[in-house]
Amino acid sequence: MTDTPVLQTTLSISGASCQGCAKKIRNALEPLTGDTGLVEVDLENQTVALPEGVDAAEAARIVTETGYPAEPFEEDAQPASCCASGNKSENLAGDDSEDHAVTEESVQSSPESATAADGQVHLSVTGATCASCVNTIEKALMSVSGIHHAHMNLADNTATATGDADPEALVKAVESAGYGASVIEDEDEADDRKQEEDRKQYRSLLVKMAVSLGLGLGLMVWGMGFGTMMVTDANQGTWLGLGVLTLIVMAATGGHFYTGAWKAFRHHNANMDTLIALGTGTAWLYSIVVASVPGALPEMARHVYFEASAMIIGLINLGQALELRAKGKTSEAVRRLLDLRAKTARVIRNGEERDIPVEEVRKGDRIRVRPGEKLPVDGLIAEGSTRIDESMLTGEPMPVSKSEGDGVSAGTLNTHGSIVYEATRVGSETALAQIIKLVKKAQGSKPAIGRLADKISSVFVPTVMLIAVVAALVWYNVGPEPAVVHMMVAATTVLIIACPCALGLATPMSVMVGVGKAAEYGALIRQGDALQTAGKLDLVILDKTGTITEGHPAVTRLHASDGDEKRLLTLAAGLEQHSEHPLAEAILAKAKEKQADPEKVTDFKALNGKGVQGEFESKPLRLGNRRWLESEGVELADLADAARSITEEAGTPLFLALGNEALGVIGVADAIKPDSKAAIQRLHDAGIRVMMVTGDVDATAKAIAKKAGIDDYRAEVLPEDKAEVVSEMRGKGHTVAMVGDGINDAPALAAADVGFAIGTGTDVAIESAGITLMRGSLHGVPDAIEISRATVKNIHQNLFGAFVYNTMGIPVAAGLLYPVWGILMSPILAGAAMSLSSVTVVSNANRLRLFRTSHRPERSDSDPKQQQERN
Amino acid sequence: METLLVNVGGLALMTAIVWWFWLSGSDDTGSSEHQHHH
Numbered sequence: 001m002t003d004t005p006v007l008q009t010t011l012s013i014s015g016a017s018c019q020g021c022a023k024k025i026r027n028a029l030e031p032l033t034g035d036t037g038l039v040e041v042d043l044e045n046q047t048v049a050l051p052e053g054v055d056a057a058e059a060a061r062i063v064t065e066t067g068y069p070a071e072p073f074e075e076d077a078q079p080a081s082c083c084a085s086g087n088k089s090e091n092l093a094g095d096d097s098e099d100h101a102v103t104e105e106s107v108q109s110s111p112e113s114a115t116a117a118d119g120q121v122h123l124s125v126t127g128a129t130c131a132s133c134v135n136t137i138e139k140a141l142m143s144v145s146g147i148h149h150a151h152m153n154l155a156d157n158t159a160t161a162t163g164d165a166d167p168e169a170l171v172k173a174v175e176s177a178g179y180g181a182s183v184i185e186d187e188d189e190a191d192d193r194k195q196e197e198d199r200k201q202y203r204s205l206l207v208k209m210a211v212s213l214g215l216g217l218g219l220m221v222w223g224m225g226f227g228t229m230m231v232t233d234a235n236q237g238t239w240l241g242l243g244v245l246t247l248i249v250m251a252a253t254g255g256h257f258y259t260g261a262w263k264a265f266r267h268h269n270a271n272m273d274t275l276i277a278l279g280t281g282t283a284w285l286y287s288i289v290v291a292s293v294p295g296a297l298p299e300m301a302r303h304v305y306f307e308a309s310a311m312i313i314g315l316i317n318l319g320q321a322l323e324l325r326a327k328g329k330t331s332e333a334v335r336r337l338l339d340l341r342a343k344t345a346r347v348i349r350n351g352e353e354r355d356i357p358v359e360e361v362r363k364g365d366r367i368r369v370r371p372g373e374k375l376p377v378d379g380l381i382a383e384g385s386t387r388i389d390e391s392m393l394t395g396e397p398m399p400v401s402k403s404e405g406d407g408v409s410a411g412t413l414n415t416h417g418s419i420v421y422e423a424t425r426v427g428s429e430t431a432l433a434q435i436i437k438l439v440k441k442a443q444g445s446k447p448a449i450g451r452l453a454d455k456i457s458s459v460f461v462p463t464v465m466l467i468a469v470v471a472a473l474v475w476y477n478v479g480p481e482p483a484v485v486h487m488m489v490a491a492t493t494v495l496i497i498a499c500p501c502a503l504g505l506a507t508p509m510s511v512m513v514g515v516g517k518a519a520e521y522g523a524l525i526r527q528g529d530a531l532q533t534a535g536k537l538d539l540v541i542l543d544k545t546g547t548i549t550e551g552h553p554a555v556t557r558l559h560a561s562d563g564d565e566k567r568l569l570t571l572a573a574g575l576e577q578h579s580e581h582p583l584a585e586a587i588l589a590k591a592k593e594k595q596a597d598p599e600k601v602t603d604f605k606a607l608n609g610k611g612v613q614g615e616f617e618s619k620p621l622r623l624g625n626r627r628w629l630e631s632e633g634v635e636l637a638d639l640a641d642a643a644r645s646i647t648e649e650a651g652t653p654l655f656l657a658l659g660n661e662a663l664g665v666i667g668v669a670d671a672i673k674p675d676s677k678a679a680i681q682r683l684h685d686a687g688i689r690v691m692m693v694t695g696d697v698d699a700t701a702k703a704i705a706k707k708a709g710i711d712d713y714r715a716e717v718l719p720e721d722k723a724e725v726v727s728e729m730r731g732k733g734h735t736v737a738m739v740g741d742g743i744n745d746a747p748a749l750a751a752a753d754v755g756f757a758i759g760t761g762t763d764v765a766i767e768s769a770g771i772t773l774m775r776g777s778l779h780g781v782p783d784a785i786e787i788s789r790a791t792v793k794n795i796h797q798n799l800f801g802a803f804v805y806n807t808m809g810i811p812v813a814a815g816l817l818y819p820v821w822g823i824l825m826s827p828i829l830a831g832a833a834m835s836l837s838s839v840t841v842v843s844n845a846n847r848l849r850l851f852r853t854s855h856r857p858e859r860s861d862s863d864p865k866q867q868q869e870r871n
Numbered sequence: 872m873e874t875l876l877v878n879v880g881g882l883a884l885m886t887a888i889v890w891w892f893w894l895s896g897s898d899d900t901g902s903s904e905h906q907h908h909h
Contacts, residue, residue, distance in 0.1 A: 269892075270892055462888055465888050466888055466889070469884050470885070473877070473882075476877055
């Protein structure tokens, strides 16, 4: 981003998450600005900078219409980057893009910034049970003026509202829609509080279940004991008394259903509560009429259904209790990450070491970490060296060697030596905090398939109410006697069985488990959509450098004309010790390894595109490509064979000549990562074609493709053209993943159906990619694809189950089987079936937790170490 | 008479449901989700 002073008007936007979005915004604003090049979209800070003189309000309107809620940013003549970071500057410590995650989230969680122009307010919501509730709550939040985007996550019962509004107004809006809400100010505290609330709610649901089921079963036994559930003159008084008792129990144990239904009704909404309230209410009302004036009904119709009302409420309470417990397990992945955080840090201040709470660690503090201890914050090692177990963050099983100057991350485990390091990122800025936030955010995001389920269920409940009335009328008009009883039973059963709670839980539950599972394998999935699309991929395009290969070249071959390889190295190293080129590093590393001390070379010059040159023993010493040396009159024919074999092995030949005498050729190659071939084979096994794009010459690209087992390659592709290759393949009908290191590949990552940013540890550029791999290994790609496929399969199973349950259940409940087999379902059975359906969905999602990918490295199990440390 | 009353009542109830949940609700029923475009 350039801070051009003429760019003075800034919009704050939301929802723009990729280069594609940025392009759309630029195109939409073209009529206003006259040139797309004048519009700067900053995805990191979610701002759009416009040229001076552009009507900000009009621009905001256009961008909002394009699908990205926007409003003018109130700031004077500041460059876009300053404006955007104005209220977030504390968190913009680093310059790498991953800080974005923190910045964005910290705005959400800070109460001061909760009402900022593009602020987000996080709410903890209680009482939401189904897809209809989600719609109701989102609508309620959207109705608050200033809010332009609202999202409710049923899996963890939180809602996020984006816009400019008082958090209290949002709480009130949710409360008036029939649910409980509170503003989440401190995420950690909120997590603890939520766990405590869940435990309380679980116990309370169990008590309520016991009371209502107890009454229902008691009534049933009592009724049968007396031989009848029919009202007679003799037992009318008793039934009336029992009716009142049932009403009290219904209010005490199922009151939340009735208040929820009423509040939703007032807002022209209908949800699961509506169905339960109507179903149990109908049964009770009918029964109390029978008990009060039995004479008004034919003798056969004087049946009471008090036990049904009580038992339905009991069963649904039981279902919700089981569901609550299973939900707790799905968020285990995040909890495990939270547990990685150290509580204290041993800080050295004024030469004195003392343990302080990790919250008090400041940037620049020096921290001592002894073997077996967890690192409290991110930083750079200042003293000592060690091996650090980063498996908890990257999935990389082997501890990584670290010494002075190396970066270390919070939450990782020091396995070996004692180190002192300087804190560079603390609190919510650490890589661990970012990962936790990313995972939480992705777990709450809905893939397209989930949005479809939401849409269906928003019209579902009123439709079910219509079906119930139709069923009642049909039974009344053409059903057998007692028609009144049959119509009441059919209507009640339809209302009870049709609750869409399973439908509402189907997607979020699986997404939550799937995203958590991927995080376990070191793959951070940013959006639900990426999770869904990754399962459909049929072509994976890999960037070469740093993705398939190590990303840093190494000497693979030495060929001296006179056979003296050591001399070849000492001279080459003598030249290259003055250079900072990656190839020079490779040669110097090799010289060090072979204990070849570099010769003293003077008059060093680097010649771009040719090589390097210096003077040795009064003769010019040159190291470079063939064309240059030949043009200097060096005869290289004798080295042609050696050079060819270097090229065939995917290396670059560098020729060394002293004066006009060719001394030899050095092969430098970027070695293929040891597990790249196996990972590519796994992609093939999954039925996915693999293609490589690289800027290398054809011969090198061909050699690498052959070595790594790649189906197809494109050589000599400039970084900016990679996106075109991706678009071309998408145009051919492929569902394409682009895997790159996420910095120069950003446009290609954004252009792909799913972008995988591959990076080691904390140096990941996640901005343009849907999925970020925390490990350097390519295995992350097949891992993520396998998890994605398993998750999507799980979602399908859940949705299929929920749909089948509802589509089969409703006709059966309405009495469709009665004409053939004389079967009319009891409302009690409907209540049990409904509870069972949500429990089944939640349990099926939990099954995903056991999923293992086809490749599982030997992990150094970090749990026992942590256990040891805690003790 | 009773049959007529029940049927008319049922139809009235259905009309009321349609009116209350679809026609008179001021809020739109569409999903407000942000769609991710490429």
